[in-house]
Amino acid sequence: MIHLTDREFQELVDFIRGNFGINLSKKRLLIEARLFSVLAEKNISSFTEYFSLIRSNPEELHTMMNRLTTNHTYFMREPRHFEFMKEVILPKLTENRADKCLRIWSAGCSTGEEAYTAIMVMKEWFGPCSGWDYRILATDISTKVLDAARTGIYSADSLRNLPPGWEKRYFRKQEDQVYLLSEEVKKEVIFRSLNLMDAFPFRQPFDLIFCRNVMIYFEQETKNKLIQKFYDSLKPGGYLLIGHSETVQRDTVPFRYIEPSIYQKG
Numbered sequence: 001m002i003h004l005t006d007r008e009f010q011e012l013v014d015f016i017r018g019n020f021g022i023n024l025s026k027k028r029l030l031i032e033a034r035l036f037s038v039l040a041e042k043n044i045s046s047f048t049e050y051f052s053l054i055r056s057n058p059e060e061l062h063t064m065m066n067r068l069t070t071n072h073t074y075f076m077r078e079p080r081h082f083e084f085m086k087e088v089i090l091p092k093l094t095e096n097r098a099d100k101c102l103r104i105w106s107a108g109c110s111t112g113e114e115a116y117t118a119i120m121v122m123k124e125w126f127g128p129c130s131g132w133d134y135r136i137l138a139t140d141i142s143t144k145v146l147d148a149a150r151t152g153i154y155s156a157d158s159l160r161n162l163p164p165g166w167e168k169r170y171f172r173k174q175e176d177q178v179y180l181l182s183e184e185v186k187k188e189v190i191f192r193s194l195n196l197m198d199a200f201p202f203r204q205p206f207d208l209i210f211c212r213n214v215m216i217y218f219e220q221e222t223k224n225k226l227i228q229k230f231y232d233s234l235k236p237g238g239y240l241l242i243g244h245s246e247t248v249q250r251d252t253v254p255f256r257y258i259e260p261s262i263y264q265k266g
Helices: 006-020 028-041 047-056 058-068 080-094 113-126 143-151 166-170 220-232
Strands: 104-107 136-140 153-155 171-173 178-181 189-193 206-211 234-242 255-259 262-265
Touching: 006 028, 006 047, 028 047, 028 058, 047 058, 058 143, 080 113, 080 206, 080 234, 104 113, 113 136, 113 189, 113 206, 136 143, 143 189, 166 171, 206 220, 220 234
Parallel strands: 104 136, 104 206, 136 189, 206 234
Antiparallel strands: 153 178, 171 178, 234 262, 255 262
């Protein structure tokens, strides 16, 4: 097995932190384990040679990030957010909204369960033929998870926390205990590749942003800058939902604290 030298390890950590905001300084064994097969497939004899390759080839850089980023999620994860969405966010955001349009962003969407859950919540809340446009933009740095999300194919385990009746309503059971999400839900989510460290390309602000369990990999300065970018990307009164283990330093960004992991732009 090819091992990282101290210099190579620090070079990779600095490169990923500088370009993607992700801190892998305590993940040396994980890096070696996940990239060893890549080096073997390409008949590369050192990480130094591999680094030269990823710097000159965007596709190889995508491959590396696909290998290094861990993505574990499931439907209705951290359910309090979706309860709050039904009880507070949707009633407030739709009050006196003449254009009947909601702009929602799932940032760091992984394999799509978060965005698709939000769509199902809105379908239940609005009901059929409401006339509301509530499609979701879902972004991630990993092209691998985005490809998986677009298929809408999920394991039985990922559906385990769905409310009664949702499995039958929104999924079709396939062979080998996998489930296919209905086109009715899939068509409402647009998946795009996006590095959160880059300037956001959006022309219009959002009503609601999900960025849950993404910033746990970032250092505090990077988190603060990203949260400010989220604030600037929200409409007045818009909401930011983050992971339950994450926090916003309210002395650095003027978000209004609602409850743990839920913040509102004034």
